[in-house]
Amino acid sequence: MHVFVLGGIGEVEAGADLAALIADAAGSRLRDGDILAVTSKIVSKAEGRQVRAADREQAITDETVRVVATRAFPGGMTRIVENRQGLVMAAAGVDASNTPDGFVLLLPVDPDASARALCAALHERTSLRLGVLITDTVGRPWREGQTDIVIGAAGVTVLDDLRGTTDASGRRLDVTVAAVADEIAGAADLVKGKTSGNPVAVVRGLGRLVGEPDDADARGATRLLRPSENDMFRLGSAEAHAEGFSEGYTAGLAAAAVDAASVVSVTE
C-alpha cells in the first residue's frame, strides 16, 4: 500500500468544481483502483456550507439530533452529540477553525451523496475505477487522541466482512468485520496531517476494496453508523446515571407511598 498527498489544491471556494481541482492536481498520477481520501472541510466549502453564525454554540444545537454526553470545562462545555448526518461526534461536527470570524463550517448535508457525485465526476474525467472517501477527525471513548474516520464513501467497501472465513489455523473468524474505510482514513491522515494544507491523499494498493463505478452507491459510509438502539454506549455514563437516579427516586417515593398507604389501611 502506498499513500501520497496531492499537492497544489489550494483554498477551495463555494461552488468550486472539486473533481476538476483534484484531477488537475493529480495530473496523470491516478491509477485504476486508487482511493481518494478527501478532507470533509473542502467538500463543505465547495458545497457552500460555510454559514454565518454569530453563536457557534447555537450552530451546534441546530445540528444536534440527540445529546449523548456533555461535560463542562473552564470557559465552556464539551457536547458529544449525534448530528443530522447520524455521526456521534463532539460539537456536532461544527467547525470554527479555517473560517473567518462570525462564520462556521458545517459538514456536507449528505456526505455519501457528495462522495458519489465526486466519484462519478472523477470517473467521467479519468475513465478510471476510483473510490472516494470523505474524512473527518474525531475523538473516541477510552483512548486519548483523535483519529480520522470516514463520513462519506462511494465505490469503496467500507466494512470488510470476514465472518465465516477462517484464520491461518482453519478456525472460523466469528466476529471480525474490519472497518477498512476508517483504517484508510487514518492512513491518509498520517500523510495529510492537519496543518499542511494537503486536503487530498491517494491510497494505492487496495484495489480489491474498490468497486465498479456503477455500484458506487452500494458502498456508502452510513453502514458504518451503529444504530443507537444497538449501542451499549448510546448515552454518557453520567447522563445515564442521572436518568436512572431520577427514575429510581420516583420509584422509591412511590414504593414508600404504597407502604404508607398499607400502614394507614391496617391502622384503620
Add this chain to the structure above:
Amino acid sequence: MHVFVLGGIGEVEAGADLAALIADAAGSRLRDGDILAVTSKIVSKAEGRQVRAADREQAITDETVRVVATRAFPGGMTRIVENRQGLVMAAAGVDASNTPDGFVLLLPVDPDASARALCAALHERTSLRLGVLITDTVGRPWREGQTDIVIGAAGVTVLDDLRGTTDASGRRLDVTVAAVADEIAGAADLVKGKTSGNPVAVVRGLGRLVGEPDDADARGATRLLRPSENDMFRLGSAEAHAEGFSEGYTAGLAAAAVDAASVVSVTE
C-alpha cells in the same frame, strides 16, 4: 508512506526469538526510520501466553480489572471490560482463535516492555533507528466494525500533539492530538489482513515519528489509555442507568421516611 508485509514468518512457538524471526524475514529490506507493526498474537505466543483454560469465560474473568458493559446474546454474553493491561476491550483480549482446543491466548503481560525489548533487539541486529508497535483488533462505540489499535509501543511517538500549532489560515489548532500510533496500526492491518498469516508489516515514510533508540521508553502505548475517571463513557449506558436507579430508589425511600417522620413529629 509505504506499507508492506514481511512474509515467511510462519508459526511462532513459545520461547521463539521474535527479533531473529523478523530480521530474517526482512533480510536487507529494513531502512532507518521504519516502523514495524507486529500483531500481538505472535508476541503472546513467543512469550508463552498460550495457557490451558478449560473455561474461556473464567479466563476472561481472571483478566478483568473492571467491568464496563455486558450484553447477553443467544448462547452467551458479550463482556466489555478494562483488562490488566488497562485496555478497554471485549473479552479482556482473551483469544480462543488460533489456539488448540482447551487453550486460550492471553495478551502480553506488559506490551510496552515487549515492544521495548523487541525494538532494542532489532536495533542491535540492524543498527537502524526503528519503531515497534504491537497491535490488536478492537470494536468501538457508535461505529460498526473493528479496527486495529496499538497496545504496546517503543521508539514511536504515539500521540502527535498539535495543540498550539496553527492551521493553514494561521488559526490555532486547539484540541488536536492525533493518535498517530492507532492510525499506523490501522494502516498496517489493511495490508496484513486477519487471515493471511502475515503478522508483521513495515510502515515506511513516517521517520519523523521515530525516536532515537535510547529514548524508546519515552514513547509507550500506555499514554493512549484514557484514565477511567476522565472518561465520559467509563460505564455502559445500561449499567450506569441501573446504578443510578438503585441509588435513586434508596434516596427516594429515605426522603419518604424523612417526610413520614416529620408528619409523626407534628402529630405528636
